[in-house]
Amino acid sequence: MSTLLPESFYLSKDVLHIAKSLIGKVINTNIEGKFTSGMIVETEAYRAPDDKACHAYNNRLTNRTKVMFEKGGIAYIYLCYGIHHLFNVVTADAGLAHAILIRGIEPLDGISTMCDRRRKSKIDYSLTSGPGTASLALGITSKLSGISITKTNSPIYLTDYKTFHKERIFASPRVGIDYAEECAKWPWRFRLKESPWTSKPN
DNA sequence: ATAATGATTCGCT
DNA sequence: GCGAATCATTATG
Numbered sequence: 001m002s003t004l005l006p007e008s009f010y011l012s013k014d015v016l017h018i019a020k021s022l023i024g025k026v027i028n029t030n031i032e033g034k035f036t037s038g039m040i041v042e043t044e045a046y047r048a049p050d051d052k053a054c055h056a057y058n059n060r061l062t063n064r065t066k067v068m069f070e071k072g073g074i075a076y077i078y079l080c081y082g083i084h085h086l087f088n089v090v091t092a093d094a095g096l097a098h099a100i101l102i103r104g105i106e107p108l109d110g111i112s113t114m115c116d117r118r119r120k121s122k123i124d125y126s127l128t129s130g131p132g133t134a135s136l137a138l139g140i141t142s143k144l145s146g147i148s149i150t151k152t153n154s155p156i157y158l159t160d161y162k163t164f165h166k167e168r169i170f171a172s173p174r175v176g177i178d179y180a181e182e183c184a185k186w187p188w189r190f191r192l193k194e195s196p197w198t199s200k201p202n
Numbered sequence: 203a204t205a206a207t208g209a210t211t212c213g214c215t
Numbered sequence: 216g217c218g219a220a221t222c223a224t225t226a227t228g
Binding site: 044048053054055078079080081082083084085088102103130131132133173174176177179180 | 204208209210211
């Protein structure tokens with residue numbers, strides 16, 4: 001059996017370290033009576049105040065970003081391009097706006113439910129690769145932003161699963177953040193090497 | 203109160 | 216490869 005990731009997991013280390021550690025962990029969702037889960041294969045770290053790509057750059061505090069300033073172990077979910085609900089894990093102590101975007105998962109349980117939500121008749125590699133589609137397949141919406149992810153009775157929680165050697169985790173620049181100038185080059189995107197469930201290489 | 207925009211995806215070429 | 220879809224969030228008046 002896999003064990004629940006405790007709150008201390010999100011507080012003990014730097015967000016970059018935790019982003020790497022999340023590769024191989026499992027995200028479980030229990031939403032609208034349906035249980036789904038998948039192994040995380042791709043993440044990106046966002047770290048205020050000096051990361052221009054982070055919504056909370058320079059500790060900008062708004063109604064949306066305030067969730068990131070809370071203590072680690074909760075979900076930060078927001079709508080992008082008016083269509084996609086992107087799921088992030090908040091880390092670090094209260095006052096530090098650090099978060100990790102989940103960009104890709106490998107489906108494990110509830111695959112038929114995920115296909116329904118994605119309006120696909122059968123499973124393929126596009127089912128959960130990419131932050132918007134992964135959230136959709138798992139049933140995650142922005143209404144759930146701010147909830148705890150460290151309780152098994154929560155609609156979203158993470159569990160331990162596999163540990164990969166660091167040689168199998170590939171770091172590269174983040175995508176979709178050209179506006180962030182020099183920060184756009186920082187290798188804060190982490191992928192499981194040779195996993196077909198990640199979005200394509202940069 | 204209003205207007206601009208984006209941590210994306212999908213369908214067409 | 217390119218562009219549209221589509222709306223909460225944000226900054227500004």
